[in-house]
Amino acid sequence: MYRLRDAGFLAYLVGGGVRDIYLGKIPKDFDISTSASPNEIRKIFRNSRIIGRRFRLVQVFFGGGKIVEVSTFRCRTDDDEPGDEASVLPSNNEFGDPAEDAFRRDLTINAIFYEIEHYTVIDYTGGVKDLQDKIVRLVGDPGRRITRDPVRMMRVIRHAARASFTIHDETWAAIVEHKEMLNLCPDSRVRDELFKDLRGGDCRAWAELALDSGIFHVLFPFYHQVLLDDAEAKQSRILLLNLLGVLDRLVTDGQTVPEEVLFSLLLIPLFKADSDLMAVQTQQAASALALVIRDRLEGYFSRLNIKRSTQDLVARALVTLPLMVAHEKGGEWPKWLTRKSYFAIGKQLFELYSEACGMKQVAEVVFPVAPQASTEVAKSSFSSGGGSRGPAFAPGTKGGVFGFRKD
Ligand code: ATP
Numbered sequence: 164m165y166r167l168r169d170a171g172f173l174a175y176l177v178g179g180g181v182r183d184i185y186l187g188k189i190p191k192d193f194d195i196s197t198s199a200s201p202n203e204i205r206k207i208f209r210n211s212r213i214i215g216r217r218f219r220l221v222q223v224f225f226g227g228g229k230i231v232e233v234s235t236f237r238c239r240t241d242d243d244e245p246g247d248e249a250s251v252l253p254s255n256n257e258f259g260d261p262a263e264d265a266f267r268r269d270l271t272i273n274a275i276f277y278e279i280e281h282y283t284v285i286d287y288t289g290g291v292k293d294l295q296d297k298i299v300r301l302v303g304d305p306g307r308r309i310t311r312d313p314v315r316m317m318r319v320i321r322h323a324a325r326a327s328f329t330i331h332d333e334t335w336a337a338i339v340e341h342k343e344m345l346n347l348c349p350d351s352r353v354r355d356e357l358f359k360d361l362r363g364g365d366c367r368a369w370a371e372l373a374l375d376s377g378i379f380h381v382l383f384p385f386y387h388q389v390l391l392d393d394a395e396a397k398q399s400r401i402l403l404l405n406l407l408g409v410l411d412r413l414v415t416d417g418q419t420v421p422e423e424v425l426f427s428l429l430l431i432p433l434f435k436a437d438s439d440l441m442a443v444q445t446q447q448a449a450s451a452l453a454l455v456i457r458d459r460l461e462g463y464f465s466r467l468n469i470k471r472s473t474q475d476l477v478a479r480a481l482v483t484l485p486l487m488v489a490h491e492k493g494g495e496w497p498k499w500l501t502r503k504s505y506f507a508i509g510k511q512l513f514e515l516y517s518e519a520c521g522m523k524q525v526a527e528v529v530f531p532v533a534p535q536a537s538t539e540v541a542k543s544s545f546s547s548g549g550g551s552r553g554p555a556f557a558p559g560t561k562g563g564v565f566g567f568r569k570d
């Protein structure tokens with residue numbers, strides 16, 4: 164920001180970074196908006212590259228793998244141009260001024276700027292008040308903003324779940340009304356957003372909002388019947404939320420939960436309700452049901468682009484679960500079961516299921532791949548030490564980063 168300023172440009176810290184600092188959290192990443200064009204930014208930072216198709220922005224690389232994304236203030240034409248309201252965004256790379264840039268953002272709490280001339284925040288959309296009141300609100304007319312980019316509905320729910328904020332009435336009503344529009348978005352974008360939610364550590368709260376708004380049913384239409392209003396549906400919902408609560412616990416413990424475990428957890432209530440999964444008692448019955456599940460998963464997962472091998476593991480893990488439950492009381496697993504290649508994942512699922520059903524937390528479920536937890540990365544990436552030429556973000560300093568204060 165200082166370097167851009169010294170070169171004669173405006174430069175603000177924007178987006179989730181400002182929001183998280185305000186909430187006393189350590190941001191995952193930092194984004195900068197500036198009056199400099201991508202080419203001008205490139206000239207100022209030789210350690211950078213231009214990326215992006217719809218919007219060009221510049222990634223600036225610092226030591227230790229730190230990347231700061233710098234984008235030019237964008238205009239509002241994407242949301243406010245009159246005309247074809249029903250269509251999703253056209254390709255657009257128009258630049259604008261800071262106010263326009265704020266108004267094209269998704270949520271008011273994500274549209275606050277932090278500037279280094281007076282060390283203050285600039286708030287065009289009422290984001291500071293919404294942060295104080297703990298409200299998630301779409302910037303502008305909610306229906307219109309959703310229509311132009313339906314993925315924003317997922318972002319509303321994510322941030323409300325993550326921060327335990329309330330969703331503003333009009334924003335909520337617009338989500339309920341337009342939820343089906345999510346189907347118009349490219350699968351890859353929905354998938355990216357969904358994985359952030361499932362792996363974000365607040366999946367239980369996310370699922371409650373997604374279920375209540377109907378977004379869950381748009382994302383997982385195959386679940387619809389099982390979660391309709393009756394006593395059994397209520398049980399399915401409770402089990403689903405409890406399973407996702409266990410998933411959150413694993414994520415909070417710093418584990419990277421493999422896709423097959425994640426989707427197995429998500430699908431237990433479905434197959435329990437509509438295929439009598441837990442009644443499976445024999446190896447033969449398990450194999451037969453695994454085939455049925457595998458076929459169904461292919462249809463379910465076509466949009467999510469889940470690998471065939473992962474789907475196979477999910478089917479196997481699911482049908483192993485009732486066998487484990489049935490044999491648990493004997494105190495020992497049958498030999499034939501322990502020899503199966505899917506024994507390990509089946510056992511993990513069984514332990515997590517037991518935890519979700521109120522049994523005590525399993526001592527330790529460790530998944531094979533356990534890369535560094537993202538919070539660790541965030542912490543280490545932005546400390547100012549180490550003599551690197553990284554930006555001088557100093558989370559420990561008095562008064563917060565750059566003296567930024569909550570009050
Ligand atoms: P996180 O902590 O998950 O990174 P974030 O708010 O920083 O949350 P990003 O995906 O990093 O989310 O996006 C950075 C900023 O870009 C957001 O804060 C928001 O201002 C803006 N933004 C992202 N997606 C959209 C969108 N679909 N429409 C409008 N603005 C968006």
Ligand code: MG
Binds near residue numbers: 178179180191
């Ligand atoms: Mg971010």
